[in-house]
Amino acid sequence: MSDKKHYGFTTTILHGDRQKAIEHGSLHRPIHTSVAFGYRDARQLASVFQGKEPGFRYGRQGNPTVSALEDKISKMEDGIASLCFATGMGAIGAVFQALLRAGDHVVSSSFLFGNTNSLWQTVAGQGVGVAFVDATDAERVAAAITPATRIVFVETIANPRTQIADLKRIGELCQARGILYIVDNTMTTPYLFRPKAVLAGLVVNALTKSIGGHGNALGGSLTDTGVYDWSRYPNIFDNYKKAAPAQWGIAQIRAKALRDFGASLGPEAAHHIAVGAETLALRMERTSANALALARMLEADERVAAVHYPGLASHPQHAIAGELFRSFGSLLSFELKDGIDCFDFLNRLQLAIPASNLGDTRTLVIPVAHTIFYEMGAERRASMGIAESLIRVSVGIEDTADLLDDFRAALAGA
Numbered sequence: 127m128s129d130k131k132h133y134g135f136t137t138t139i140l141h142g143d144r145q146k147a148i149e150h151g152s153l154h155r156p157i158h159t160s161v162a163f164g165y166r167d168a169r170q171l172a173s174v175f176q177g178k179e180p181g182f183r184y185g186r187q188g189n190p191t192v193s194a195l196e197d198k199i200s201k202m203e204d205g206i207a208s209l210c211f212a213t214g215m216g217a218i219g220a221v222f223q224a225l226l227r228a229g230d231h232v233v234s235s236s237f238l239f240g241n242t243n244s245l246w247q248t249v250a251g252q253g254v255g256v257a258f259v260d261a262t263d264a265e266r267v268a269a270a271i272t273p274a275t276r277i278v279f280v281e282t283i284a285n286p287r288t289q290i291a292d293l294k295r296i297g298e299l300c301q302a303r304g305i306l307y308i309v310d311n312t313m314t315t316p317y318l319f320r321p322k323a324v325l326a327g328l329v330v331n332a333l334t335k336s337i338g339g340h341g342n343a344l345g346g347s348l349t350d351t352g353v354y355d356w357s358r359y360p361n362i363f364d365n366y367k368k369a370a371p372a373q374w375g376i377a378q379i380r381a382k383a384l385r386d387f388g389a390s391l392g393p394e395a396a397h398h399i400a401v402g403a404e405t406l407a408l409r410m411e412r413t414s415a416n417a418l419a420l421a422r423m424l425e426a427d428e429r430v431a432a433v434h435y436p437g438l439a440s441h442p443q444h445a446i447a448g449e450l451f452r453s454f455g456s457l458l459s460f461e462l463k464d465g466i467d468c469f470d471f472l473n474r475l476q477l478a479i480p481a482s483n484l485g486d487t488r489t490l491v492i493p494v495a496h497t498i499f500y501e502m503g504a505e506r507r508a509s510m511g512i513a514e515s516l517i518r519v520s521v522g523i524e525d526t527a528d529l530l531d532d533f534r535a536a537l538a539g540a
Protein backbone atom coordinates (compact mmCIF):
# COMPACT_ATOMS: atom_id res chain seq x y z
CA MET A 127 0.00 0.00 0.00
CA SER A 128 1.46 3.33 -1.01
CA ASP A 129 1.79 5.91 1.71
CA LYS A 130 0.79 8.78 -0.52
CA LYS A 131 -2.43 7.86 -2.27
CA HIS A 132 -5.64 8.76 -0.51
CA TYR A 133 -7.69 5.62 0.07
CA GLY A 134 -11.26 5.24 1.33
CA PHE A 135 -12.28 4.41 4.91
CA THR A 136 -12.34 0.60 4.66
CA THR A 137 -9.32 0.29 2.36
CA THR A 138 -7.29 2.34 4.82
CA ILE A 139 -8.30 0.13 7.76
CA LEU A 140 -7.62 -3.09 5.84
CA HIS A 141 -4.23 -2.16 4.42
CA GLY A 142 -2.85 0.37 6.89
CA ASP A 143 -0.97 -2.20 9.02
CA ARG A 144 1.20 -3.21 6.05
CA GLN A 145 2.72 0.25 5.82
CA LYS A 146 5.16 -1.05 8.43
CA ALA A 147 6.86 -4.37 7.63
CA ILE A 148 5.39 -7.38 9.46
CA GLU A 149 7.50 -10.51 9.89
CA HIS A 150 6.77 -13.53 7.62
CA GLY A 151 4.48 -11.35 5.50
CA SER A 152 1.80 -11.74 8.15
CA LEU A 153 -1.30 -9.73 7.20
CA HIS A 154 -2.34 -9.12 10.81
CA ARG A 155 -0.15 -7.35 13.34
CA PRO A 156 1.02 -10.08 15.75
CA ILE A 157 -0.38 -10.38 19.29
CA HIS A 158 2.62 -9.37 21.41
CA THR A 159 2.01 -10.78 24.88
CA SER A 160 5.33 -9.66 26.36
CA VAL A 161 5.03 -7.33 29.34
CA ALA A 162 8.69 -6.27 29.23
CA PHE A 163 10.86 -5.21 26.29
CA GLY A 164 14.55 -6.05 26.50
CA TYR A 165 17.43 -3.94 25.22
CA ARG A 166 20.93 -5.18 24.49
CA ASP A 167 22.37 -1.78 25.25
CA ALA A 168 21.35 -0.54 28.68
CA ARG A 169 21.94 3.03 27.48
CA GLN A 170 19.21 2.52 24.89
CA LEU A 171 16.84 1.35 27.63
CA ALA A 172 17.57 4.57 29.51
CA SER A 173 17.10 6.61 26.37
CA VAL A 174 13.67 5.00 25.72
CA PHE A 175 12.68 5.72 29.33
CA GLN A 176 13.72 9.33 28.93
CA GLY A 177 11.64 9.68 25.78
CA LYS A 178 14.70 10.44 23.67
CA GLU A 179 14.03 7.58 21.28
CA PRO A 180 10.92 5.54 20.46
CA GLY A 181 10.45 2.10 21.98
CA PHE A 182 8.40 0.13 24.47
CA ARG A 183 9.22 0.00 28.17
CA TYR A 184 6.54 -1.87 30.08
CA GLY A 185 3.16 -3.19 28.97
CA ARG A 186 1.08 -0.83 31.08
CA GLN A 187 2.30 2.22 29.13
CA GLY A 188 2.39 0.69 25.67
CA ASN A 189 2.40 -2.53 23.69
CA PRO A 190 3.07 -3.08 19.95
CA THR A 191 -0.33 -4.73 19.28
CA VAL A 192 -2.18 -1.98 21.13
CA SER A 193 -0.05 0.64 19.42
CA ALA A 194 -1.03 -0.74 15.98
CA LEU A 195 -4.69 -0.40 16.99
CA GLU A 196 -4.04 3.16 18.18
CA ASP A 197 -2.63 4.00 14.74
CA LYS A 198 -5.72 2.48 13.11
CA ILE A 199 -8.06 4.55 15.29
CA SER A 200 -6.09 7.73 14.57
CA LYS A 201 -6.53 7.06 10.85
CA MET A 202 -10.27 6.37 11.31
CA GLU A 203 -10.75 9.63 13.24
CA ASP A 204 -8.24 11.61 11.15
CA GLY A 205 -6.48 12.43 14.41
CA ILE A 206 -2.81 12.99 15.29
CA ALA A 207 -2.57 10.38 18.09
CA SER A 208 -4.73 7.92 20.05
CA LEU A 209 -4.47 6.04 23.32
CA CYS A 210 -6.32 2.82 24.08
CA PHE A 211 -7.77 1.79 27.45
CA ALA A 212 -9.17 -1.40 28.92
CA THR A 213 -12.76 -0.12 28.50
CA GLY A 214 -14.64 2.90 27.24
CA MET A 215 -15.08 4.02 30.85
CA GLY A 216 -11.32 3.69 31.30
CA ALA A 217 -10.90 6.21 28.47
CA ILE A 218 -13.45 8.65 29.95
CA GLY A 219 -12.02 8.19 33.45
CA ALA A 220 -8.60 9.09 32.03
CA VAL A 221 -9.92 12.54 31.14
CA PHE A 222 -10.71 13.15 34.79
CA GLN A 223 -7.51 11.58 36.10
CA ALA A 224 -5.15 13.38 33.75
CA LEU A 225 -6.77 16.71 32.94
CA LEU A 226 -8.90 17.95 35.84
CA ARG A 227 -7.94 19.36 39.22
CA ALA A 228 -9.94 20.43 42.27
CA GLY A 229 -11.70 23.72 41.54
CA ASP A 230 -12.09 22.99 37.83
CA HIS A 231 -15.48 22.95 36.16
CA VAL A 232 -16.99 20.73 33.46
CA VAL A 233 -20.08 21.37 31.35
CA SER A 234 -21.60 18.05 30.38
CA SER A 235 -24.60 17.11 28.30
CA SER A 236 -27.33 15.80 30.58
CA PHE A 237 -28.13 13.16 27.96
CA LEU A 238 -25.44 10.65 28.75
CA PHE A 239 -24.46 7.03 28.87
CA GLY A 240 -25.46 5.97 32.41
CA ASN A 241 -21.98 5.18 33.70
CA THR A 242 -20.58 8.48 32.40
CA ASN A 243 -23.35 10.19 34.32
CA SER A 244 -22.29 8.22 37.40
CA LEU A 245 -18.62 9.15 36.83
CA TRP A 246 -19.46 12.87 36.72
CA GLN A 247 -21.31 12.47 40.02
CA THR A 248 -18.16 10.93 41.53
CA VAL A 249 -16.02 13.72 40.16
CA ALA A 250 -18.35 16.29 41.70
CA GLY A 251 -17.59 14.75 45.11
CA GLN A 252 -13.88 15.23 44.46
CA GLY A 253 -13.84 18.96 44.02
CA VAL A 254 -14.67 19.31 40.33
CA GLY A 255 -17.89 21.16 39.54
CA VAL A 256 -20.12 19.62 36.88
CA ALA A 257 -23.03 21.42 35.21
CA PHE A 258 -25.45 19.19 33.34
CA VAL A 259 -27.19 20.98 30.48
CA ASP A 260 -29.48 20.19 27.57
CA ALA A 261 -26.73 20.11 24.94
CA THR A 262 -29.18 20.02 22.04
CA ASP A 263 -29.13 23.80 22.57
CA ALA A 264 -25.71 25.51 22.34
CA GLU A 265 -27.10 28.57 24.15
CA ARG A 266 -27.56 26.50 27.30
CA VAL A 267 -24.00 25.25 27.05
CA ALA A 268 -22.78 28.84 26.65
CA ALA A 269 -24.82 29.94 29.68
CA ALA A 270 -23.31 27.20 31.87
CA ILE A 271 -19.67 28.09 31.14
CA THR A 272 -17.76 29.74 34.02
CA PRO A 273 -14.18 31.05 34.18
CA ALA A 274 -13.23 27.66 35.73
CA THR A 275 -14.71 25.61 32.86
CA ARG A 276 -11.99 23.43 31.35
CA ILE A 277 -14.01 20.88 29.41
CA VAL A 278 -17.32 20.60 27.56
CA PHE A 279 -18.36 16.95 27.19
CA VAL A 280 -21.12 15.65 24.88
CA GLU A 281 -22.19 12.46 23.10
CA THR A 282 -23.10 12.45 19.41
CA ILE A 283 -26.29 10.37 19.57
CA ALA A 284 -27.12 10.04 23.25
CA ASN A 285 -27.85 6.61 24.61
CA PRO A 286 -30.71 5.66 25.08
CA ARG A 287 -33.02 8.53 23.98
CA THR A 288 -31.00 9.46 20.86
CA GLN A 289 -30.85 13.21 21.49
CA ILE A 290 -28.20 14.84 19.30
CA ALA A 291 -26.05 17.61 20.72
CA ASP A 292 -25.75 20.88 18.83
CA LEU A 293 -22.33 19.58 17.84
CA LYS A 294 -21.18 22.28 15.46
CA ARG A 295 -22.16 25.36 17.43
CA ILE A 296 -20.76 23.93 20.68
CA GLY A 297 -17.47 23.33 18.83
CA GLU A 298 -17.33 26.94 17.67
CA LEU A 299 -18.14 28.14 21.16
CA CYS A 300 -15.38 26.02 22.73
CA GLN A 301 -12.82 27.13 20.20
CA ALA A 302 -13.61 30.79 20.79
CA ARG A 303 -13.21 30.34 24.56
CA GLY A 304 -10.18 28.02 24.51
CA ILE A 305 -12.15 25.24 26.22
CA LEU A 306 -11.35 21.60 25.50
CA TYR A 307 -14.29 20.04 23.60
CA ILE A 308 -14.65 16.28 24.12
CA VAL A 309 -17.08 14.28 22.00
CA ASP A 310 -18.03 10.68 22.77
CA ASN A 311 -18.38 9.29 19.24
CA THR A 312 -19.36 5.75 20.28
CA MET A 313 -22.87 5.77 18.83
CA THR A 314 -21.88 7.23 15.47
CA THR A 315 -18.36 5.73 15.14
CA PRO A 316 -15.78 7.42 12.91
CA TYR A 317 -17.48 5.84 9.89
CA LEU A 318 -20.69 7.84 10.33
CA PHE A 319 -19.09 10.97 11.78
CA ARG A 320 -15.74 12.53 12.61
CA PRO A 321 -15.98 14.92 15.57
CA LYS A 322 -12.88 16.70 14.23
CA ALA A 323 -15.26 18.22 11.65
CA VAL A 324 -17.05 20.09 14.47
CA LEU A 325 -13.78 21.16 16.16
CA ALA A 326 -13.65 18.53 18.92
CA GLY A 327 -10.19 18.35 20.53
CA LEU A 328 -10.53 14.87 22.01
CA VAL A 329 -12.72 12.04 20.74
CA VAL A 330 -13.88 9.14 22.93
CA ASN A 331 -14.74 5.78 21.41
CA ALA A 332 -15.97 2.81 23.40
CA LEU A 333 -14.26 0.19 21.21
CA THR A 334 -16.38 -2.45 22.96
CA LYS A 335 -19.33 -1.30 20.87
CA SER A 336 -19.46 -0.95 17.08
CA ILE A 337 -15.74 -0.65 16.34
CA GLY A 338 -14.94 -4.07 17.87
CA GLY A 339 -18.48 -4.92 16.87
CA HIS A 340 -18.87 -8.54 17.95
CA GLY A 341 -19.34 -8.31 21.70
CA ASN A 342 -16.16 -10.29 22.34
CA ALA A 343 -13.73 -7.66 23.67
CA LEU A 344 -13.84 -4.61 25.94
CA GLY A 345 -11.85 -1.51 25.01
CA GLY A 346 -11.87 2.26 24.79
CA SER A 347 -9.88 5.04 23.18
CA LEU A 348 -9.12 8.74 23.23
CA THR A 349 -8.01 10.45 20.03
CA ASP A 350 -6.39 13.86 19.85
CA THR A 351 -7.72 15.44 16.64
CA GLY A 352 -5.02 18.11 16.58
CA VAL A 353 -7.67 20.84 16.71
CA TYR A 354 -7.14 21.93 20.32
CA ASP A 355 -4.28 24.25 21.22
CA TRP A 356 -2.85 22.68 24.38
CA SER A 357 -0.85 25.81 25.16
CA ARG A 358 -4.24 27.25 26.24
CA TYR A 359 -4.89 24.41 28.72
CA PRO A 360 -3.89 25.44 32.25
CA ASN A 361 -3.35 21.97 33.75
CA ILE A 362 -0.38 20.68 31.77
CA PHE A 363 2.59 19.80 33.98
CA ASP A 364 5.99 21.17 32.89
CA ASN A 365 7.23 17.62 32.38
CA TYR A 366 4.89 17.15 29.40
CA LYS A 367 5.71 20.47 27.76
CA LYS A 368 9.00 19.35 26.25
CA ALA A 369 7.70 18.58 22.75
CA ALA A 370 5.47 20.79 20.56
CA PRO A 371 2.15 21.79 22.21
CA ALA A 372 0.22 19.44 19.88
CA GLN A 373 1.70 16.51 21.84
CA TRP A 374 1.18 17.78 25.37
CA GLY A 375 -2.30 16.38 25.90
CA ILE A 376 -1.62 12.80 24.86
CA ALA A 377 1.74 12.82 26.69
CA GLN A 378 0.08 13.85 29.94
CA ILE A 379 -2.84 11.43 29.53
CA ARG A 380 -0.44 8.56 28.80
CA ALA A 381 1.56 9.25 31.96
CA LYS A 382 -1.03 10.55 34.39
CA ALA A 383 -3.91 8.26 33.44
CA LEU A 384 -2.61 5.18 31.63
CA ARG A 385 0.63 4.80 33.59
CA ASP A 386 -0.59 5.95 37.01
CA PHE A 387 -4.10 4.46 36.99
CA GLY A 388 -3.34 1.47 34.78
CA ALA A 389 -6.55 0.84 32.80
CA SER A 390 -4.47 -0.53 29.92
CA LEU A 391 -5.90 -2.49 27.02
CA GLY A 392 -4.57 -6.05 26.69
CA PRO A 393 -3.02 -7.24 23.42
CA GLU A 394 -5.56 -10.03 22.84
CA ALA A 395 -8.47 -7.60 23.14
CA ALA A 396 -6.63 -5.15 20.89
CA HIS A 397 -6.35 -7.86 18.24
CA HIS A 398 -10.08 -8.74 18.42
CA ILE A 399 -10.97 -5.06 18.10
CA ALA A 400 -8.59 -4.50 15.19
CA VAL A 401 -10.11 -7.43 13.28
CA GLY A 402 -13.64 -6.27 14.10
CA ALA A 403 -12.84 -2.78 12.85
CA GLU A 404 -12.13 -4.13 9.36
CA THR A 405 -15.88 -4.55 8.76
CA LEU A 406 -17.06 -1.44 10.63
CA ALA A 407 -18.32 0.32 7.50
CA LEU A 408 -20.19 -2.76 6.23
CA ARG A 409 -21.83 -3.35 9.60
CA MET A 410 -22.80 0.30 10.08
CA GLU A 411 -24.46 0.38 6.64
CA ARG A 412 -26.43 -2.76 7.47
CA THR A 413 -27.42 -1.85 11.04
CA SER A 414 -28.42 1.65 9.96
CA ALA A 415 -30.69 0.21 7.25
CA ASN A 416 -32.15 -2.34 9.69
CA ALA A 417 -32.68 0.29 12.38
CA LEU A 418 -34.46 2.66 9.99
CA ALA A 419 -36.78 -0.12 8.80
CA LEU A 420 -37.54 -1.18 12.38
CA ALA A 421 -38.06 2.41 13.56
CA ARG A 422 -40.56 3.04 10.72
CA MET A 423 -42.42 -0.15 11.48
CA LEU A 424 -42.63 0.63 15.22
CA GLU A 425 -43.72 4.22 14.58
CA ALA A 426 -46.63 2.97 12.46
CA ASP A 427 -47.80 0.51 15.15
CA GLU A 428 -50.69 1.62 17.34
CA ARG A 429 -49.30 -0.25 20.38
CA VAL A 430 -46.18 1.92 20.37
CA ALA A 431 -46.36 5.29 22.16
CA ALA A 432 -43.11 6.82 20.89
CA VAL A 433 -40.05 5.91 18.83
CA HIS A 434 -36.73 7.69 19.19
CA TYR A 435 -34.50 7.33 16.14
CA PRO A 436 -32.60 10.12 14.36
CA GLY A 437 -33.53 8.68 10.95
CA LEU A 438 -37.24 9.41 11.51
CA ALA A 439 -38.57 12.75 10.27
CA SER A 440 -40.33 13.05 13.65
CA HIS A 441 -36.99 13.15 15.52
CA PRO A 442 -36.28 16.69 16.83
CA GLN A 443 -32.69 16.67 15.50
CA HIS A 444 -33.40 14.75 12.28
CA ALA A 445 -32.08 17.64 10.14
CA ILE A 446 -28.79 17.97 12.08
CA ALA A 447 -28.29 14.19 11.93
CA GLY A 448 -28.87 14.20 8.17
CA GLU A 449 -26.43 17.03 7.71
CA LEU A 450 -23.62 15.66 9.93
CA PHE A 451 -23.86 11.86 9.87
CA ARG A 452 -23.39 9.47 6.96
CA SER A 453 -26.39 7.43 8.19
CA PHE A 454 -28.39 7.25 11.41
CA GLY A 455 -26.77 4.39 13.30
CA SER A 456 -27.81 1.25 15.17
CA LEU A 457 -29.38 2.73 18.32
CA LEU A 458 -33.11 3.25 18.70
CA SER A 459 -35.47 3.26 21.62
CA PHE A 460 -39.23 3.17 21.96
CA GLU A 461 -42.02 3.31 24.52
CA LEU A 462 -44.98 0.97 24.63
CA LYS A 463 -48.49 2.30 25.26
CA ASP A 464 -49.74 2.26 28.86
CA GLY A 465 -51.09 -1.11 29.87
CA ILE A 466 -48.61 -3.12 27.81
CA ASP A 467 -46.03 -4.78 30.05
CA CYS A 468 -42.53 -4.26 28.64
CA PHE A 469 -41.25 -7.48 30.21
CA ASP A 470 -44.01 -9.56 28.61
CA PHE A 471 -43.25 -7.92 25.28
CA LEU A 472 -39.50 -8.58 25.56
CA ASN A 473 -40.11 -12.18 26.53
CA ARG A 474 -42.04 -12.77 23.31
CA LEU A 475 -39.08 -11.78 21.10
CA GLN A 476 -37.41 -14.84 19.60
CA LEU A 477 -34.35 -13.28 17.93
CA ALA A 478 -33.66 -10.04 19.78
CA ILE A 479 -31.86 -10.88 23.02
CA PRO A 480 -32.48 -9.16 26.38
CA ALA A 481 -28.91 -8.13 27.13
CA SER A 482 -26.85 -5.07 27.97
CA ASN A 483 -24.48 -4.11 25.20
CA LEU A 484 -24.49 -1.96 22.08
CA GLY A 485 -23.06 -2.29 18.61
CA ASP A 486 -23.09 -6.10 18.60
CA THR A 487 -23.79 -8.03 15.40
CA ARG A 488 -26.87 -9.45 17.14
CA THR A 489 -29.90 -7.34 18.03
CA LEU A 490 -30.03 -6.68 21.79
CA VAL A 491 -32.93 -5.21 23.78
CA ILE A 492 -33.10 -3.86 27.32
CA PRO A 493 -35.77 -2.22 29.53
CA VAL A 494 -33.78 0.89 30.43
CA ALA A 495 -35.45 2.17 33.63
CA HIS A 496 -35.31 -1.27 35.26
CA THR A 497 -31.68 -2.04 34.43
CA ILE A 498 -28.97 0.34 33.23
CA PHE A 499 -30.74 3.48 34.55
CA TYR A 500 -32.19 1.84 37.68
CA GLU A 501 -29.58 3.07 40.15
CA MET A 502 -30.01 6.79 39.37
CA GLY A 503 -33.64 6.81 40.52
CA ALA A 504 -36.93 7.98 39.01
CA GLU A 505 -36.33 11.71 39.43
CA ARG A 506 -33.07 11.83 37.48
CA ARG A 507 -34.54 9.46 34.87
CA ALA A 508 -37.44 11.83 34.36
CA SER A 509 -35.04 14.77 33.98
CA MET A 510 -33.23 12.83 31.25
CA GLY A 511 -36.48 12.01 29.46
CA ILE A 512 -36.35 8.30 30.27
CA ALA A 513 -39.86 6.83 30.38
CA GLU A 514 -40.40 3.86 32.70
CA SER A 515 -41.46 1.72 29.70
CA LEU A 516 -38.51 2.73 27.49
CA ILE A 517 -36.95 -0.17 25.59
CA ARG A 518 -33.53 0.35 24.05
CA VAL A 519 -32.69 -1.60 20.92
CA SER A 520 -29.15 -2.09 19.67
CA VAL A 521 -29.95 -3.18 16.15
CA GLY A 522 -27.80 -5.96 14.72
CA ILE A 523 -27.02 -7.17 11.21
CA GLU A 524 -29.71 -9.87 10.97
CA ASP A 525 -31.66 -10.14 7.72
CA THR A 526 -34.10 -7.24 7.76
CA ALA A 527 -37.24 -9.32 7.19
CA ASP A 528 -36.39 -11.67 10.07
CA LEU A 529 -35.84 -8.78 12.42
CA LEU A 530 -39.08 -7.00 11.50
CA ASP A 531 -41.03 -10.28 11.76
CA ASP A 532 -39.69 -10.83 15.26
CA PHE A 533 -40.84 -7.42 16.54
CA ARG A 534 -44.14 -7.63 14.63
CA ALA A 535 -44.98 -10.98 16.20
CA ALA A 536 -44.07 -9.79 19.71
CA LEU A 537 -46.26 -6.70 19.29
CA ALA A 538 -49.13 -8.77 17.95
CA GLY A 539 -49.20 -10.68 21.22
CA ALA A 540 -49.48 -7.46 23.24
Ligand SMILES: *Cc1c(COP(=O)(O)O)cnc(C)c1O
Pocket residue numbers: 212213214215216239242281285310312313332333334335344345346484
Ligand atom coordinates in the same frame (compact mmCIF):
# COMPACT_ATOMS: atom_id res chain seq x y z
C1 LIG B 1 -20.61 1.70 26.37
C2 LIG B 1 -20.33 3.13 26.32
C3 LIG B 1 -19.28 3.67 27.05
C4 LIG B 1 -18.42 2.83 27.95
O1 LIG B 1 -17.76 1.80 27.30
P1 LIG B 1 -17.33 0.45 28.09
O2 LIG B 1 -16.36 -0.21 27.16
O3 LIG B 1 -18.57 -0.33 28.34
O4 LIG B 1 -16.69 0.88 29.35
C5 LIG B 1 -19.05 5.02 26.97
N1 LIG B 1 -19.83 5.82 26.21
C6 LIG B 1 -20.85 5.34 25.48
C7 LIG B 1 -21.65 6.27 24.65
C8 LIG B 1 -21.14 3.98 25.52
O5 LIG B 1 -22.17 3.50 24.81
